Amino acid sequence: MLSSRRAYFLSKLVRYSFTFLLILSLNFALPRMMPGDPIVNLLGEEALHNDPRMIERLRAEHGLDRPLHIQYIGYLRSLARMDLGYSIHKNLSVAELMENSLLWTLLLVFPSVVIGSILALLFGSLAGFKNNSRTDFLLTALALLFYTCPPFLLAMLILSIFAFHLGLFPLGNLTSGGRLGLDYVLDVAWHLFLPVAALSLLGASYKFLVVRNSVTQIFDEQFIVAARAKGLTERCILLRHVIRNVLPPFISMVALSFGFMVSGALVVEIVFSLNGMGTLIYDAVVARDYPIMQGSFLVLTIFVLAANFAADMLYGVADPRIGGPH
């Protein structure tokens, strides 16, 4: 019994290591493969304003004149030292720039994933349970509305209505500054309320539709008929039989949605002018500051990978069939 679960974990570990290596390689290949001078692709367009001798020196420093496999080893070595390159535009190392931003982005993504998932599970089960009722219709229409809304538009509307017109929340930024302790935490929570709400709704909309569909589908299954025939109440059937079957695929869907949530967070941050990865990437896009884009891509992808790995481990525990006798 133990060995089968161990085999599951091991196979996941192998798969994720492979994916990790593939992503590192992709990150290595992109600046060298894309059109344009690789040194500009590696350093950002600002590099062109430096004098040519400096550029030659940098070219040698990055080993762009050496064979690819040597460059690749050098690339892996510098990554192992947490060296993600240097932004000439901002005059800081990329790792330093991302230190704070990443924290804020995660602070935006995690609560949104959790809140969005809970909302989706609750309302999705409700809508699926009351299939074709007025509640179902209303909830589904609402979810479709949020699903079809581009993330930045939803963020802009929420900001405009609740902060600009109603004045209930701050117009942007992460803190008001000059606060300490609990006061500081509450202040940050107040600032993050609207962005988290926007991102949660975005995440919940898609998950809601899937949960609703699977609940509706499971209600048609034979074992539900059997449970009804046994005389179980509808409530009991929903809680004990339906949710139990929805949960494992739901966990993997939540895990896969991390990538989407990170993408959404970037855009929401820009609208709310929060100093996270999104704002960093936005500035980098304007200045064509490639090292920051590359570093952000790598760090965000590794984070999404880690979240998925954790969810897969959780799945192994939540699904009793894994680790069973087979």
Next chain:
Amino acid sequence: MEMARDFLAHSRLQLIGLFILILFLAVAIFAPLIAPHDPEESKTPYQPPNQEHRLGTNDIGQDILSELIYASRVSLTIGFLAGLISVLIGATLGMLAGYYRGIVEEMVMATGDVVLLIPGLPLMIILAAYLSPSMWNIVLVVGLLWWCSTARVVHSRVLQLREMPFVEAARALGGGDLYIIFHHILINSKEVIYAKFALAVASAMLTEASLSFLGLGDPLNISWGEMIHFAFSRGGFANDMWWWYLPPGLMICACVLGFVLIAMDPERSQKAQEL
């Protein structure tokens, strides 16, 4: 009885979707006839909505309504082509993986899993930033990264089909692989593929909007997302000029909704609708 009502309810949604899309298509095709002004022409900037300019003018004095009408061409073209590319790749790979099994299947599915894991927007930002800003590059970037879910769905459909008696019969009668794929498998998965195509266009339009919002759009072919980018970065949003950023946003919503609605089919609702 209930099934009939269910069917009607669903196909009514599909009809609404179709109606929305035809409307948008008409606007895009007849843009020069409908638009009240030349979208390139500059007048007084930052005008609020008035008799002459129903939706006001933007930062360089262009009529927003006309810009909106012309932008439907760009947004629809990008969404349609990117969706087409992603579905062509996804359906081909899913078909090959499901039909031939073995090493092909493992390779395709493993690659798909990796691509699904990568957060889409950051990678697309890098690709779009390296390539020159043109709508064709956006079509490529979005299309090439959006095939995995189609591949998955087509794959599982083909897995079902290949074991069915009529496929076995065709094989027993000496039908070649190509014949069976084109005459039996493809025909029987076409509804899944159509639904996936509509959803792929919806996703592609949303992704294009985000990329354009970030300023990676084609400066010569303004899309709805790009209009919002300009409204956002040039003070339209900060000054509460809703007539500038809201209409393109609503256009995106309505158009995406149209594509999502036509993908709603009562027969196989669940699997294919995994967006």
